[in-house]
Amino acid sequence: MVSKKYRRTTIEIDEQLYKRIKALAVEKDRTMRDIISEALEEKLAHEEEKKDTMDSDFLRENPISKKIVGTMEKFISGDAALLLFVKKCESRGYNPSLIGREMLSDEFLLSLCNGMRYLSDVDKSECLKALKAAVGGY
Amino acid sequence: MFLDSIKGFDRIFHREPPEGSVTMVVGKPGTMKSSLVHAILSSYLWKNKGKKAVYITIEETEESHISNMKSLGIALPKNQYFIKDIASFKYEIAPTEDFLQDDKYFNFIISEISKPFGLYSKEAINDFPRLMALDSLNAFQTLFPLDSRLLRFRMQDFFQRLRHKKINSFIIVEGDPDVMIPEYFMMDGIIEVGIDRSHPQLPKRYVMVRKMRGVPHEMAPFMLNITKNGLEIGEPLIGWKR
Numbered sequence: 107m108v109s110k111k112y113r114r115t116t117i118e119i120d121e122q123l124y125k126r127i128k129a130l131a132v133e134k135d136r137t138m139r140d141i142i143s144e145a146l147e148e149k150l151a152h153e154e155e156k157k158d159t160m161d162s163d164f165l166r167e168n169p170i171s172k173k174i175v176g177t178m179e180k181f182i183s184g185d186a187a188l189l190l191f192v193k194k195c196e197s198r199g200y201n202p203s204l205i206g207r208e209m210l211s212d213e214f215l216l217s218l219c220n221g222m223r224y225l226s227d228v229d230k231s232e233c234l235k236a237l238k239a240a241v242g243g244y
Numbered sequence: 245m246f247l248d249s250i251k252g253f254d255r256i257f258h259r260e261p262p263e264g265s266v267t268m269v270v271g272k273p274g275t276m277k278s279s280l281v282h283a284i285l286s287s288y289l290w291k292n293k294g295k296k297a298v299y300i301t302i303e304e305t306e307e308s309h310i311s312n313m314k315s316l317g318i319a320l321p322k323n324q325y326f327i328k329d330i331a332s333f334k335y336e337i338a339p340t341e342d343f344l345q346d347d348k349y350f351n352f353i354i355s356e357i358s359k360p361f362g363l364y365s366k367e368a369i370n371d372f373p374r375l376m377a378l379d380s381l382n383a384f385q386t387l388f389p390l391d392s393r394l395l396r397f398r399m400q401d402f403f404q405r406l407r408h409k410k411i412n413s414f415i416i417v418e419g420d421p422d423v424m425i426p427e428y429f430m431m432d433g434i435i436e437v438g439i440d441r442s443h444p445q446l447p448k449r450y451v452m453v454r455k456m457r458g459v460p461h462e463m464a465p466f467m468l469n470i471t472k473n474g475l476e477i478g479e480p481l482i483g484w485k486r
């Protein structure tokens with residue numbers, strides 16, 4: 107086995123947390139270094155996995171978002187639709203999983219159409235109409 | 245479609261190259277690669293009202309293309325010509341670096357490029373454009389994390405799909421035409437554009453067909469003239485040295 111390389115670092119942690127790590131290390135007869143490294147590995151793996159699936163998870167969770175992205179896909183590719191929708195949500199501080207009808211102002215939908223028009227020759231008003239029809243109402 | 249596009253192509257091609265040819269337009273910076281392709285496509289479309297073209301630009305914005313074409317007197321037929329502006333779209337979504345991880349970027353570009361033609365879609369698209377341009381292959385490839393064999397494999401598959409659908413395609417490559425790149429082998433045609441500087445006071449733009457499968461053609465460089473109606477192919481260049 108290849109021996110691991112270690113790097114020394116200094117961080118400040120909560121006093122109580124420190125005591126708990128120390129106690130666990132004694133109990134398990136392991137070094138604090140191992141306990142902390144293991145915990146960080148788990149955290150990082152979890153975060154990285156979350157990032158991998160996060161991109162399109164909201165489509166399963168939110169039928170309105172799904173309808174919108176589905177309609178966008180008529181004009182641009184699925185990959186582009188996803189990227190644009192997430193970006194436009196982000197810039198308004200919306201969580202794509204928590205999109206509600208009341209958030210879908212004309213102005214928001216038009217910003218999607220404007221982005222789409224770089225990639226598709228869809229007419230602006232036709233685009234707005236399609237998006238509105240997709241989410242029903244209006 | 246060449247013979248039915250800008251004036252003078254009949255000096256070079258003795259017959260029309262086959263439908264569905266994948267043609268590379270290669271030249272150094274500023275040699276009018278983009279302009280030549282815009283000129284060929286738009287003049288063909290003006291004469292063939294039912295046809296459509298998609299020009300895909302990855303690094304230079306549509307706005308910049310349009311102002312260049314305006315300055316050259318090349319008019320793009322509005323309802324037949326669509327510039328797919330991936331450059332501006334990228335700016336719009338302001339991708340972060342994790343966009344470059346995995347195949348996200350590759351997949352996004354490939355899906356966007358193939359979308360209008362239904363290259364990878366199972367359901368048939370009837371009325372897809374039969375003309376496409378990709379500006380440029382360099383911009384398309386540089387950001388990919390793929391190893392070069394895998395990239396080449398996918399490129400080959402992509403060109404094959406274009407051919408299969410009989411889409412006349414123009415692939416713009418920025419570079420020294422004398423430096424071999426593996427994509428040369430994948431092309432049906434290679435058109436070189438350049439500037440002849442054998443008389444430094446009188447540089448001349450030229451077009452030269454290096455290869456075109458399926459048709460007899462001239463080998464010499466021909467002048468690429470800028471007229472008030474756009475580009476034209478003129479006389480062969482005499483006394484030309486590389």
Ligand SMILES: Nc1ncnc2c1ncn2[C@@H]1O[C@H](COP(=O)(O)OP(=O)(O)OP(=O)(O)O)[C@@H](O)[C@H]1O
Pocket residue numbers: 271272273274275276277278279280312315316418470
């Ligand atoms: N009206 C004009 N008359 C003469 N030359 C012109 C005119 N308009 C543009 N040019 C020249 O054409 C060049 C641009 O042409 P074009 O963009 O088609 O070249 P390119 O090979 O695609 O360049 P790039 O490598 O930047 O993509 C300009 O840099 C300029 O030198």
Ligand SMILES: [Mg+2]
Pocket residue numbers: 277278279379
């Ligand atoms: Mg160019």
